[in-house]
Amino acid sequence: MRARLAWPLVSVMMLSLVACAGPTERRDGYRVDHSHRADAYNSRVRHLVLHYTSHGEQRALATLTGPRVSSHYLVPVPAQQSGSKAPRIYQLVPEHERAWHAGVSAWGTSSNLNDTSIGIEIINDGPVATAEGWVWSAFPAAQIEAVIALLQDLSQRYQIDPINIVGHADIAPQRKIDPGPAFPWQQLYRAGLGTWPDADAVQRHQAQLQQTPPSLRDLQEGLAAWGYPIHISGEADAQTCAVVRAFQMRYRATDYRGAPDLETAAILWALLEKYRPALLPPTRAAPSITGRTLNQQPPTEAAWANWAVSCPALVLSTDGR
Structure with missing residues (x-):
């Protein structure tokens, strides 16, 4: 035991x-010499x-x-x-x-x-x-x-x-x-551990995103760039609700219904800008973090101005998992 x-x-x-x-270590049937140490590891x-x-x-x-x-x-x-x-x-x-x-x-x-x-x-x-x-x-x-x-x-x-x-x-x-x-x-x-968005950056991105709503594919690409395991489907599917809920539980614990909204997107964009600017979704790379180029078309997916994404309620078991 x-x-x-x-x-x-x-x-x-x-x-x-x-x-x-010490320089040598005795083991069963042989000795190990520790006097030379490799750096390639x-x-x-x-x-x-x-x-x-x-x-x-x-x-x-x-x-x-x-x-x-x-x-x-x-x-x-x-x-x-x-x-x-x-x-x-x-x-x-x-x-x-x-x-x-x-x-x-x-x-x-x-x-x-x-x-x-x-x-x-x-x-x-x-x-x-x-x-x-x-x-x-x-x-x-x-x-x-x-x-x-x-x-x-x-x-x-x-x-x-x-x-x-x-x-x-x-x-x-x-x-x-x-x-x-x-x-x-x-x-x-x-305490110097982990990540957190800057409040002023969240407000700035939220104002910009309200003028130019991202597509669902944009948000999925942003979540994937941050690290989440998500398939870029462009659809409001169960995996997107689960990933968004995990993100909200961590960065906006007062509302974690899983349905994406502008504040969630703004928090994500603020995090990417702060920690991983090179991994921002391509549609956000120019001319600014949230801007689109002049010849770029608006999102073809359902515009997120109304955020018509419905997610099932979180079902909890007696052991919480």
Whole structure:
């Protein structure tokens, strides 16, 4: 049975390097000489993927140390304690190993993100059924501080692109919704982690898009350029609703119905302008981010001035997934 240990925020790989810091290492039947080191290699880690467990700590530990799924880290709700004692975080899989947390997934040009990511599960109940309907569970402040400390450590050591700090819903929008709209992405951004649009840029793009509405294909191209796994169909299909909902849960958590609107498009354009200007949809490249060339025709798809895209309501299960 696998031991459940509380590891510090140091990878098992680093600990191993310390243990074999000498020039030679004796193994069973042979010795390894560490006196020469190659520089032509890189890390497998390119993404950090955040999840919520939808269960309490003991059930989550049992699941994540079982035979079917795993994650590299599990962040519990810190116990009430006095003083400045550092919060405990479980490390369940060494960072250089491949945990089974992402499933069928894609982000940007990468697929099968188990191969290129570190998975971080956060103890949280997700959506909870109440008499008033589903309510999303809050993440305690001390827990988010622990998540931020972990992400800062991993981001620095692996030089993670801010765009590649993602949620499970981002990389598998048609299957997953975690870490959900209650997760404080903007707080992470203020701590130097992940991405967030500038408010003035969102307002500027919204005013421009109202004058020149994008087509549905434009929005799909923008979402794909940002990283989302979406087929450019030009149609208001189920995959578009799922991707738009994942995007809204992250960047506009007050309204995540999945139906695209001008504010959603403006947030997306502001993000692309800020972080990935070279990946803006071609129709937005000239003469300005949202302008069209003089000889370019208006969108042939249904103009988004009325946004007549209807998406099914989000259906939640008892485990939130």
